[in-house]
Amino acid sequence: MITKIIIDRKGNLSNYKKGDFHSMFGVIREKEIKPGIVKSDIGKEFLVFDANFSDNIHGIKRGPAIAHIKDIGLIITETGIGVKSKVVDVGSGSGKIAAHLARIGCDVTTYEINPEFYKIAKENLENLKLKVEIKNQDIYEGIEEKDLDIITLDLLEPWKVIDHAQKSLKSGAFLVAYLPTITQVMEFVKNLENKFYLWKVSELLEREWHIEGLKVRPKNQMLGHTAFLVFARKI
Numbered sequence: 001m002i003t004k005i006i007i008d009r010k011g012n013l014s015n016y017k018k019g020d021f022h023s024m025f026g027v028i029r030e031k032e033i034k035p036g037i038v039k040s041d042i043g044k045e046f047l048v049f050d051a052n053f054s055d056n057i058h059g060i061k062r063g064p065a066i067a068h069i070k071d072i073g074l075i076i077t078e079t080g081i082g083v084k085s086k087v088v089d090v091g092s093g094s095g096k097i098a099a100h101l102a103r104i105g106c107d108v109t110t111y112e113i114n115p116e117f118y119k120i121a122k123e124n125l126e127n128l129k130l131k132v133e134i135k136n137q138d139i140y141e142g143i144e145e146k147d148l149d150i151i152t153l154d155l156l157e158p159w160k161v162i163d164h165a166q167k168s169l170k171s172g173a174f175l176v177a178y179l180p181t182i183t184q185v186m187e188f189v190k191n192l193e194n195k196f197y198l199w200k201v202s203e204l205l206e207r208e209w210h211i212e213g214l215k216v217r218p219k220n221q222m223l224g225h226t227a228f229l230v231f232a233r234k235i
């Protein structure tokens, strides 16, 4: 677990766990690492914050491509899920979508076919102290859970899950697909016909700004594309 965030005079951020902290601006002894301004053995100042959930999820062990928080935010707000919503998430990957949904109080079950990624997701979710049921199972074989409020799909061929999803979701509940390519979106939407109502297809772009005196402008680097999100509701 990351316990503190330490920021040096140049704005470099470090994820701190335990022990003495060594940097090019000197050493801070473990007993002195507390929230606020602290000084190293050579008198240089650092800013220290307590680490929170976001800091820790940012530092999780990574398996396959991981979902982006801007997109997870839209999934949560568009579908209106929250405490006690019943969720199935596929595939677990590193467990990031599952973790964010569990964090807001959803009752989450996540499926992962690959034993190696299953282990990574399990370890990450345990380290984050989240109660999530994780199954090392192929979702194409079926979904055991019923009366679901939402199913999130982040895998290569989500259209193979549509028939199973129809049997497991409540009427009006959301099926959400996170898809990197538009050809996947086309195939998924084609297969929804007569089973799901196409609610929304969307892509979110986030642009960070640099704010320093009169230098106020968008940052040079921008994350160009993460995924398209398809929201469909069970008829």
Ligand SMILES: C[S@@+](CC[C@H](N)C(=O)[O-])C[C@H]1O[C@@H](n2cnc3c(N)ncnc32)[C@H](O)[C@@H]1O
Pocket: 063, 064, 065, 066, 067, 090, 091, 092, 093, 094, 095, 096, 097, 111, 112, 113, 114, 117, 137, 138, 139, 140, 154, 155, 156
């Ligand atoms: C892009 S990753 C998911 C990342 C995850 N949403 C996250 O943010 O950490 C896709 C995952 O789907 C898994 N997967 C692929 N086909 C599957 C299937 N039929 N059943 C369950 N999991 C599957 C893959 O092994 C892979 O770990």
